[in-house]
Amino acid sequence: MKTGFIGLGKMGAGMASRLCQAGYDLSVYNRSAERLQPLIAQGAKAATTIAEVCDADVVFTMLANDTALSEVALGPSGILEHLKPGAIHVSCSTVSVALSAQLAHAHAEKQQGFIAAPVFGRPDAAAAGKLFMVASGKPELITKIQPLLDILGQRTFIVSDDPEKANLVKLSGNFLIATVIESLGEAMALVEKGGVDRHQYLDLLTSSLFNIPLYKNYGAMIADRHFEPAGFAAHLGQKDMRLVLAAAEELKVPLPFASILRDRFLKLMAHGGDHLDWSAVGSLAAKDAGIISS
Amino acid sequence: MKTGFIGLGKMGAGMASRLCQAGYDLSVYNRSAERLQPLIAQGAKAATTIAEVCDADVVFTMLANDTALSEVALGPSGILEHLKPGAIHVSCSTVSVALSAQLAHAHAEKQQGFIAAPVFGRPDAAAAGKLFMVASGKPELITKIQPLLDILGQRTFIVSDDPEKANLVKLSGNFLIATVIESLGEAMALVEKGGVDRHQYLDLLTSSLFNIPLYKNYGAMIADRHFEPAGFAAHLGQKDMRLVLAAAEELKVPLPFASILRDRFLKLMAHGGDHLDWSAVGSLAAKDAGIISS
Amino acid sequence: MKTGFIGLGKMGAGMASRLCQAGYDLSVYNRSAERLQPLIAQGAKAATTIAEVCDADVVFTMLANDTALSEVALGPSGILEHLKPGAIHVSCSTVSVALSAQLAHAHAEKQQGFIAAPVFGRPDAAAAGKLFMVASGKPELITKIQPLLDILGQRTFIVSDDPEKANLVKLSGNFLIATVIESLGEAMALVEKGGVDRHQYLDLLTSSLFNIPLYKNYGAMIADRHFEPAGFAAHLGQKDMRLVLAAAEELKVPLPFASILRDRFLKLMAHGGDHLDWSAVGSLAAKDAGIISS
Amino acid sequence: MKTGFIGLGKMGAGMASRLCQAGYDLSVYNRSAERLQPLIAQGAKAATTIAEVCDADVVFTMLANDTALSEVALGPSGILEHLKPGAIHVSCSTVSVALSAQLAHAHAEKQQGFIAAPVFGRPDAAAAGKLFMVASGKPELITKIQPLLDILGQRTFIVSDDPEKANLVKLSGNFLIATVIESLGEAMALVEKGGVDRHQYLDLLTSSLFNIPLYKNYGAMIADRHFEPAGFAAHLGQKDMRLVLAAAEELKVPLPFASILRDRFLKLMAHGGDHLDWSAVGSLAAKDAGIISS
Incomplete structure (x- = not known):
């Protein structure tokens, strides 16, 4: 399973690191490239475009706010444009209910999967895989990514089939x-x-x-x-x-x-x-x- | 050590029962006498006046509000009037800071001891001796009643020399x-x-x-x-x-x-x-x- | 009609002055005597006790708060003690509903009249007789003092037979x-x-x-x-x-x-x-x- | 001076009517056409597109919310697209500060004038020309439309050169x-x-x-x-x-x-x-x- 991770802030860096350490094939992307280095050192591949990171079965995003996620996902050369049909976007950012609903709709139109999986926990919990994961989306998609969620968090709570309810x-x-x-x-x-x-x-x-x-x-x-x-x-x-x-x-x-x-x-x-x-x-x-x- | 207990509501009944079961010589008083029975069955002595229950080394009160405590303590034939010099009034009720300060002052004038020891916990915790006791007052007085507090609660937190701070x-x-x-x-x-x-x-x-x-x-x-x-x-x-x-x-x-x-x-x-x-x-x-x- | 006035603060001084200027026989009392002088200059009589000022048909009070009014009215040598049966206490202070109800009851027991007549307006309006008077109490009593209220205010609003409702x-x-x-x-x-x-x-x-x-x-x-x-x-x-x-x-x-x-x-x-x-x-x-x- | 008016709700209908009665050459536009009739009866010309109503020196908008104004002004075939350079859009709607700032910027880029002139008053005041007008924008533009504002309101308050401050x-x-x-x-x-x-x-x-x-x-x-x-x-x-x-x-x-x-x-x-x-x-x-x- 090829994975990608977009957004290497305090939380994202720790989460991506967990996936890397667990042996997953992981590409990472971050707006400012200097945050890529520690992940590369752990074996992740540096992606220089969103298109590159989207060449994966599952792409995580962990971004600061609606604007950032919206640009990365819906903007030109964004995730929507590049993700393969059947691949899954797992959105871990704390964003608005409205944006999550909009993404769910947009991904569905492209036959792409979409899971909202925001997390509870501070950066130390992210680095230790001790987050609490709150996941919503189609059950079969959640089942598919559950092993990844298990690496990121100590427990996953599944809330609903509608992604935005997790948000x-x-x-x-x-x-x-x-x-x-x-x-x-x-x-x-x-x-x-x-x-x-x-x-x-x-x-x-x-x-x-x-x-x-x-x-x-x-x-x-x-x-x-x-x-x-x-x-x-x-x-x-x-x-x-x-x-x-x-x-x-x-x-x-x-x-x-x-x-x-x-x-x-x-x-x-x-x-x-x-x-x-x-x-x-x-x-x-x-x-x-x-x-x-x- | 002779003890007295005034106020056998949901909380007080459980607390008095604990003292009784621990083998203390206990007199109990309640405005409505029907609540005395279960305590008597456990070996407590029924007092028919506040004066009687005050013939003790330590008298607890656990009453519903300022008005009730004020009447029982400061009213005619109340605790102030009957408690012996050197005996201690332990006020467990959740009452105002102002009333507690007033009682501290009034008892001091009579050479009586006064401890505020309000509690955290619901009736089941009271009956099980699992309350958290918050105690304030002169350290030597608290030391003296500590064994009693240990029977009522799972832990005592000593806050200050000023009784009202516990409130x-x-x-x-x-x-x-x-x-x-x-x-x-x-x-x-x-x-x-x-x-x-x-x-x-x-x-x-x-x-x-x-x-x-x-x-x-x-x-x-x-x-x-x-x-x-x-x-x-x-x-x-x-x-x-x-x-x-x-x-x-x-x-x-x-x-x-x-x-x-x-x-x-x-x-x-x-x-x-x-x-x-x-x-x-x-x-x-x-x-x-x-x-x-x- | 003999009148008395207790409380010569910013508001009371202006109100008493209005009564004086209107030619009423007026005794004035204030806790700190230096505030009497301007009124005496206008023809008022200085009272040195509450008893003295209560030798009147109508006694006004205009005091800072519940404590002050309570002392002056209900305290030893207060208005209750000295006002003649049939004489009227007009309470203009902004005090609690509870105190006003208590005073109504206490005066009634002594066959004394009681009107609550709090006012709207700042000190300049008081001095100019431009207050709005909010009066409550027995209609016959209000009728009796209406001429006085007309001197103090530009209009009187009668609210209820229960004095405390004006408060x-x-x-x-x-x-x-x-x-x-x-x-x-x-x-x-x-x-x-x-x-x-x-x-x-x-x-x-x-x-x-x-x-x-x-x-x-x-x-x-x-x-x-x-x-x-x-x-x-x-x-x-x-x-x-x-x-x-x-x-x-x-x-x-x-x-x-x-x-x-x-x-x-x-x-x-x-x-x-x-x-x-x-x-x-x-x-x-x-x-x-x-x-x-x- | 040719004028246009978009938005014939409770407020807009009264305002447009005032302009009509004052003898101005007025085109009116409303999403649902049945509200045009009363204005036509008063001599206004019915416009069937925004383009038509924009063939004017001054175009007023009075719409329900940001969405409506945004569509009418910024949408395809909207005011921005059709207003002549030098003509003025007077926005009377109660909308967000942000949208007003956005419109000011967009109109400036097209060499079109923009005034925010929201109003205080309910429908009856609108119909009677008794509104209070709060206007912001370039002074020379406000001067130009002042005669129109005088017909709509009893007084205009000029707040600032920045349109959004009126909002x-x-x-x-x-x-x-x-x-x-x-x-x-x-x-x-x-x-x-x-x-x-x-x-x-x-x-x-x-x-x-x-x-x-x-x-x-x-x-x-x-x-x-x-x-x-x-x-x-x-x-x-x-x-x-x-x-x-x-x-x-x-x-x-x-x-x-x-x-x-x-x-x-x-x-x-x-x-x-x-x-x-x-x-x-x-x-x-x-x-x-x-x-x-x-």
């Missing part, structure tokens, strides 16, 4: 993570201003009811007030809140927590925080409370 | 739990209206990033839309949001998520949901979205 | 004014960051759809970013949002805009803005947007 | 109107549940501080609970909140009130209220409070 689930998951960040930010601001040590408080929470890495890791970043370097940058978090709200608008689902998060991200970015880890949103309650200067 | 932590914890309920409610409404099965979705969440009983249990109640009988009634949740917001107001800490929760609880109660489990707040997003009729 | 209306009115402040703050932040002059924008608004002093005056303060001296201080605005929300909680009415205003006032006060005019809340959107530094 | 101002204005609707809805729900008659309450408000048609008219619709037929339909209001929030996102301006309004409109539409007047948003607080059934 909806992924976006809702990022929303849930963001609510954890905001909740911790508010709770810590409250107890700290009331005279309780915030690290001790976090220890209490995560030793009792909130005993999972999600609360521990984001809690630690908020308690330490240390948001650099970003594992997942604030501007990406802002994008995801936008996509969640766009999906919610399309479906007519009011989401008050998501609206608050939207404003939190906008505030963070209005004050120059684009590049910080998105958990920096968890520092805004303390700023509002005058605990730390804005 | 602040407890309230902030209930706020965090409520944010989990609301977050799940919003996320489930979104994906369900988008065509994803909500039970399958919950399984995905709790098998991956949100793998703790908190998300599993409340998630199941929301997915099942089954909110009776209440483990923790909505009107108590509403009270706690009020107390969190009151503490936040006193400290000047804006808490946008808490404000949304406040309105959620008010809406639930305006539609007759006082008696439902507080996780019923997690059904309101689905109602707003028109998924279930209001 | 509810007054609080809801302050809520509405606060929404105007916040709305203007948000809209101005948006257009200014988009490159539109905020003064020119305000002129457009108030020359077209929003052509009333409320929008003009608060809009000018927000556009000028000039919030001192306070006509109505932020800490009083914060108090009113608290009282609106308390009334809404009692009645189980979710009020999302009011919750946002609550947090706005808390933020303003957390950053030292207690003493500013409450329209300073209208500057927070510009701060969130990074237009002005926080 | 930002227009959207911000619709946001302000929507805040009035929501504020009144919340305040009326509160006082009504507290026992105050809502019509009497509205009269109090609009006879005192809120003495403008905006509060009177929308207040009456909310108090009457009568939202049909729609002067301005809820789905258009929802669109405008989306456009305000999109502009705010682009500019990084958090707008908490706008987010609440977004959710209000989504809720209204989730419950089938698309076709109601947008003031129906003002009934949602009463539904949340259980005053009226949802």
Whole structure:
């Protein structure tokens, strides 16, 4: 089985590396070529065009946003143009429900397969094959790529036959993570201003009811007030809140927590925080409370 | 060591039972006497007045709200009046920061000890001694009652020398739990209206990033839309949001998520949901979205 | 008709002065005596105790908050104790619905009359007799004091036989004014960051759809970013949002805009803005947007 | 001066009629031809293509949303293609800031003039020439069309040389109107549940501080609970909140009130209220409070 991988950012690099290490015949493509080197060193072939990388049975994409995926997939000399009938595009990016539906439709017209398989996990989980994969698409296609998904993630959750539903689930998951960040930010601001040590408080929470890495890791970043370097940058978090709200608008689902998060991200970015880890949103309650200067 | 226990509701009954089973000399008091019987059967002595139950080294209170605790502690023939100098009042109720501070002051004037030791856990955890105890007060007093706390809970977190800080932590914890309920409610409404099965979705969440009983249990109640009988009634949740917001107001800490929760609880109660489990707040997003009729 | 007036703050001084100028026999009382002087100069009699000022047919109170009114009315040597049966207490303060109901009950038990008559208008309107009076209470009592209300205000709106309903209306009115402040703050932040002059924008608004002093005056303060001296201080605005929300909680009415205003006032006060005019809340959107530094 | 008008909905029909009555040589175009008749009766010429209506010195567009304007202006056989160099497109629709900027750029490349001139006012004001016109664009172009604007509106506010800023101002204005609707809805729900008659309450408000048609008219619709037929339909209001929030996102301006309004409109539409007047948003607080059934 020949595989291709487009998009070697923090997440994509680790994922492609997993496929390479598992012995797959892998071509890799990235807009800026300097990110190809580590993969080549592991045995991947460098593709200089999307056409080249599309000479494969399965092509993965892991890109930053709708614009990037749209260009790579639908643009001139993009995946749609070059993928063989019967070959499968596996889209792992966190993109809009609408774009995923559009890709599903476009690939189907070309007799190409399309799977949405967005992931949960940060770059270290990607490199270790410990992602959670959320997959949607035709069952027979998912079956075909399951061995690849098993290399990328610790578990695959199959959501639906409609690819875009995996994207909806992924976006809702990022929303849930963001609510954890905001909740911790508010709770810590409250107890700290009331005279309780915030690290001790976090220890209490995560030793009792909130005993999972999600609360521990984001809690630690908020308690330490240390948001650099970003594992997942604030501007990406802002994008995801936008996509969640766009999906919610399309479906007519009011989401008050998501609206608050939207404003939190906008505030963070209005004050120059684009590049910080998105958990920096968890520092805004303390700023509002005058605990730390804005 | 003679012990007393006032307040034999769902939580208090389990806690008193633990002390009894551990062999402590225990007097119990409850406003409505019919709840005494099960404890007497386990060997506790029935007290018919607060004065009687105060003839002890340590007296616990576990009451529904500020009004109840205030009457029992500060009212005529209350704990303040009857507790011996040197004896300790351990207040386990979820009450306001302000009342806890007032009690600390009042007991100190009478040379009585005062510990705030609110708990995390639902009635089954209380009965099993699996609560998490959050204790604040003078270290020497906490040391003295630690064996008792060890019988009631699986772990004690000592927060501060100031009793009321334990109450602040407890309230902030209930706020965090409520944010989990609301977050799940919003996320489930979104994906369900988008065509994803909500039970399958919950399984995905709790098998991956949100793998703790908190998300599993409340998630199941929301997915099942089954909110009776209440483990923790909505009107108590509403009270706690009020107390969190009151503490936040006193400290000047804006808490946008808490404000949304406040309105959620008010809406639930305006539609007759006082008696439902507080996780019923997690059904309101689905109602707003028109998924279930209001 | 003998009249008394308790509370000579910015509002009360102007109101008492109106009564004096109209020729009424007026005793005045204020906690800090130096504010009596201007009234004495106009012919009022200085009372040194509440008892003295209560030797009247009608006693007005205009005090800062629930605590002050409660002490003056219900405290030892307060109005309740000294007012003659048949005499009327006219409470003009912006206080809680609950306190007003409590006073109504307490006065009735003493055969004393009680009218709640909170007012709309700032100090200049008070001095000019241009207030809007919102009155509730027994019709025959309102009829009796109508001539006095006519001196204080340009118009009286009679709301109900239950005094506390006037307080509810007054609080809801302050809520509405606060929404105007916040709305203007948000809209101005948006257009200014988009490159539109905020003064020119305000002129457009108030020359077209929003052509009333409320929008003009608060809009000018927000556009000028000039919030001192306070006509109505932020800490009083914060108090009113608290009282609106308390009334809404009692009645189980979710009020999302009011919750946002609550947090706005808390933020303003957390950053030292207690003493500013409450329209300073209208500057927070510009701060969130990074237009002005926080 | 030859004029053209595209878009004969409730607003456009009234505006075109004004131009006709003023004696201008006017061609009119509408997607569904049956709306042309009343204008023809007044002397306008019916155009069957956009090309025809573009044979003019000034062409107005008044369309429902971005999609419609985009098709008419930028689509094949659209305005861009047919307008003569030097002729002016006056865009009166309430559309996104982004589309307006795009149109400004596209017209400039074709040496065509472009003015954004969105309006405030409902259909009756359009028919009576009583609109408020908000115009942006090159001063010499505005000067040229000023006589036409004077026929359409009671006053023109010139905002900027950049057309899209007029759209930002227009959207911000619709946001302000929507805040009035929501504020009144919340305040009326509160006082009504507290026992105050809502019509009497509205009269109090609009006879005192809120003495403008905006509060009177929308207040009456909310108090009457009568939202049909729609002067301005809820789905258009929802669109405008989306456009305000999109502009705010682009500019990084958090707008908490706008987010609440977004959710209000989504809720209204989730419950089938698309076709109601947008003031129906003002009934949602009463539904949340259980005053009226949802």
